[in-house]
Amino acid sequence: MSVGAPKIPVVVAEVVELNPLIKRFRFVRTDGKPMPTFSGGAHIVVEMDDNGTRRMNPYSLMSDPTDTSGFEISVRRDDAGRGGSLYMHNHVRPGMAMQVSHPVNLFGLDLRAKKHLLIAGGIGITPFIAQMTQLEHLGHRFELHYSVRSPELGAYADDLKSRYGDRVHIYYDNQKHMIPLAELLEGQPLGTHLYVCGPKGMIAWVLGSAEAAGWHPSTLHSEEFLAPPVGHAFEVELAASRKTITVGPAQSLLEAMEAAGVDAPYLCRGGACGQCETDVHRCDGSIEHNDHWLTPEQKASNTKIMPCVSRFHGATLVIDR
Amino acid sequence: MGLEFNEETFRGDFSFKNSPKAIKRFPFPFPEDSYMYSVNMEPHVPGPKGSVFEHTFDVDEHYVSEMRDRAMVLADDPLRCQSLPHMTLAGWDLLELIMESKARDYPHWFELHKNGNKWHWINRPLEIEQKFTFLDETTLPCGPLEYITRQTQGDFTLQDQRDNNLFIEAGMVTTQADWSLDFDIGMSFQEWHAPVPMAHELGVFDRALKFLLKLQLGAPVRRFNWTMTVDPLLDTSPENYPKWGPTKTTLTMDNIGRRQHLRVELQTLHRLPRSNAIAFPIRAYLISFQDLVTVPKWARRLHRVIRDVPEPLATYKGFLRNRPLMVEYLSQFDDGKPTSPGWWPEPE
Ligand code: HEM
Ligand code: FES
Numbered sequence: 034m035s036v037g038a039p040k041i042p043v044v045v046a047e048v049v050e051l052n053p054l055i056k057r058f059r060f061v062r063t064d065g066k067p068m069p070t071f072s073g074g075a076h077i078v079v080e081m082d083d084n085g086t087r088r089m090n091p092y093s094l095m096s097d098p099t100d101t102s103g104f105e106i107s108v109r110r111d112d113a114g115r116g117g118s119l120y121m122h123n124h125v126r127p128g129m130a131m132q133v134s135h136p137v138n139l140f141g142l143d144l145r146a147k148k149h150l151l152i153a154g155g156i157g158i159t160p161f162i163a164q165m166t167q168l169e170h171l172g173h174r175f176e177l178h179y180s181v182r183s184p185e186l187g188a189y190a191d192d193l194k195s196r197y198g199d200r201v202h203i204y205y206d207n208q209k210h211m212i213p214l215a216e217l218l219e220g221q222p223l224g225t226h227l228y229v230c231g232p233k234g235m236i237a238w239v240l241g242s243a244e245a246a247g248w249h250p251s252t253l254h255s256e257e258f259l260a261p262p263v264g265h266a267f268e269v270e271l272a273a274s275r276k277t278i279t280v281g282p283a284q285s286l287l288e289a290m291e292a293a294g295v296d297a298p299y300l301c302r303g304g305a306c307g308q309c310e311t312d313v314h315r316c317d318g319s320i321e322h323n324d325h326w327l328t329p330e331q332k333a334s335n336t337k338i339m340p341c342v343s344r345f346h347g348a349t350l351v352i353d354r
Numbered sequence: 355m356g357l358e359f360n361e362e363t364f365r366g367d368f369s370f371k372n373s374p375k376a377i378k379r380f381p382f383p384f385p386e387d388s389y390m391y392s393v394n395m396e397p398h399v400p401g402p403k404g405s406v407f408e409h410t411f412d413v414d415e416h417y418v419s420e421m422r423d424r425a426m427v428l429a430d431d432p433l434r435c436q437s438l439p440h441m442t443l444a445g446w447d448l449l450e451l452i453m454e455s456k457a458r459d460y461p462h463w464f465e466l467h468k469n470g471n472k473w474h475w476i477n478r479p480l481e482i483e484q485k486f487t488f489l490d491e492t493t494l495p496c497g498p499l500e501y502i503t504r505q506t507q508g509d510f511t512l513q514d515q516r517d518n519n520l521f522i523e524a525g526m527v528t529t530q531a532d533w534s535l536d537f538d539i540g541m542s543f544q545e546w547h548a549p550v551p552m553a554h555e556l557g558v559f560d561r562a563l564k565f566l567l568k569l570q571l572g573a574p575v576r577r578f579n580w581t582m583t584v585d586p587l588l589d590t591s592p593e594n595y596p597k598w599g600p601t602k603t604t605l606t607m608d609n610i611g612r613r614q615h616l617r618v619e620l621q622t623l624h625r626l627p628r629s630n631a632i633a634f635p636i637r638a639y640l641i642s643f644q645d646l647v648t649v650p651k652w653a654r655r656l657h658r659v660i661r662d663v664p665e666p667l668a669t670y671k672g673f674l675r676n677r678p679l680m681v682e683y684l685s686q687f688d689d690g691k692p693t694s695p696g697w698w699p700e701p702e
Pocket of ligand 1: 546
């Protein structure tokens with residue numbers, strides 16, 4: 034259950050290989066209706082049929098939010114992952130019919146901000162591309178600091194530079210460039226909001242430094258989608274639907290429930306939104322809590338689980354689904 | 355004004371009335387014989403033909419007169435419509451949602467023609483024709499929120515979403531049940547709901563907020579609220595309490611059927627696309643007791659609900675004083691027979 038909004042039937046209009054790791058995909062609707070407009074920072078869930086395994090991965094929208102002719106996303110290939118990104122890279126071709134969700138925004142701009150300070154790492158650039166388009170339309174002040182491994186992997190760096198000029202700052206790891214975070218955090222006008230998206234370590238570094246520098250938590254925004262981690266297979270008892278299912282090593286608990294025909298709620302499928310939160314009736318063993326949602330106390334008590342990313346090992350797990 | 359719209363007033367001589375058709379489609383809000391606060395939300399999907407749920411925004415026989423009443427309220431008190439600067443984009447989102455819905459659902463009354471950002475809007479019942487540039491405020495006579503809600507029945511608030519909360523930061527509020535936008539503007543979900551009794555303790559607001567934060571584009575929801583109003587007055591605002599509060603003391607067994615109205619709010623919640631804000635239209639429907647009791651199931655049920663509603667709710671809704679009189683009047687129409695679940699009239 035994707036919480037109400039119907040899926041959008043699409044066809045892949047374009048696949049562009051930007052570099053060996055990143056491909057960009059454009060989807061257009063097959064039913065002739067316009068795509069919904071969205072707000073910068075929103076993501077969609079892309080549904081894939083990977084040889085009978087249904088995968089649903091969230092990707093940030095990067096196209097112009099007012100462009101109702103199509104949606105664009107970029108996907109970084111993750112060779113060690115469960116296969117969603119590999120499927121997108123290896124099997125998705127122009128002309129293919131797919132399904133995507135309506136946009137959901139868990140990384141919205143605060144339009145009260147006097148200035149928006151955007152900090153991106155690697156593929157974390159994608160939500161900012163849509164946000165900058167929107168900020169430019171609105172005439173808001175912004176500045177982007179984008180750190181990436183090398184010029185070869187710096188998808189969009191030149192493009193953004195030419196579009197936004199000196200509001201865009203690029204840092205290449207292989208040239209030993211570093212985001213001058215301490216200076217950035219000090220030199221901002223009153224009313225600036227900070228947004229960060231990128232690898233886990235970077236988000237922690239930026240948020241930690243900002244808080245230490247006295248930034249109010251309500252001015253700090255971040256987004257990190259977790260890919261559901263792989264692990265050992267485990268069994269789960271679904272109390273409400275009276276079923277016992279096995280979650281495969283490369284499957285999430287949410288996916289295993291869906292495969293068993295159980296209609297479970299979700300929005301982000303990445304441990305961020307809280308929608309899939311489920312009560313645990315019994316837990317003889319330990320839950321691997323991989324989400325950003327539950328509090329440390331909730332995690333320690335093992336009374337709740339987020340089936341989109343969390344796993345289990347032990348004798349028995351009974352949940353309320 | 356065409357035949358489809360009533361010529362009527364919501365003040366002075368109170369000539370407001372419901373036609374037999376309007377009575378039949380009245381959104382009676384009680385699915386059972388008792389009432390308590392709950393997280394009563396369901397998908398706002400199109401309902402049966404002719405019902406108030408048929409379309410996203412219901413336009414009924416009171417449309418033109420209600421809009422005239424709104425203009426009078428605004429002339430006296432411009433602060434009934436406010437929008438903090440960062441909410442202008444949400445105002446455009448709402449304007450688009452309403453114009454598209456009305457042009458789709460009532461093509462004989464409303465038309466919207468788009469050529470890129472050059473829009474052309476025709477509102478026949480109100481005799482308005484406007485060419486403007488979408489997202490360019492200078493091309494409308496007033497802000498987008500005010501522009502479109504001067505042409506749409508019901509109050510409207512716009513909530514910004516941030517810090518895992520909602521903040522009421524824009525609105526058009528002229529038909530409210532005793533609350534004030536000017537007072538509430540800037541407040542969070544829990545703050546503006548602070549005066550409501552019992553519901554906080556029941557966890558209603560925590561659960562409702564959690565749900566709303568996840569409200570999805572393309573999946574609006576709806577709920578009912580209700581209260582009691584003496585005379586068909588739309589503007590029961592705290593600002594004007596001296597004008598309407600005292601009328602509660604003038605009810606008698608002889609006039610209650612005509613003057614006491616059940617006031618039902620059909621509230622819907624819509625995620626807005628560009629701003630990620632939430633729009634909250636609050637559409638008020640009024641029905642006099644004497645019209646309401648023409649539907650036997652509603653008469654029986656309203657009697658039981660009013661008789662048994664917890665005292666804190668009757669106090670909060672402002673009818674504790676007149677409850678005995680209401681119950682006495684309604685009891686004449688309650689023969690004690692069982693009622694069927696759901697709010698539709700029984701085939702009797
Ligand atoms: C985000 C949109 C909403 C807005 C702007 C809003 C606003 C308000 C306001 C201004 C009041 C009057 C408070 C007063 O006495 O000053 C009220 C009452 C109330 N609200 Fe909301 N509300 C919203 C959503 C909800 C939702 C989703 C629920 C679901 C449970 C809810 C439940 C209630 C209840 C039970 C009352 C008491 C009404 C009565 O007994 O007359 N509200 N609301
Ligand atoms: S679906 Fe968002 S946290 Fe699980």
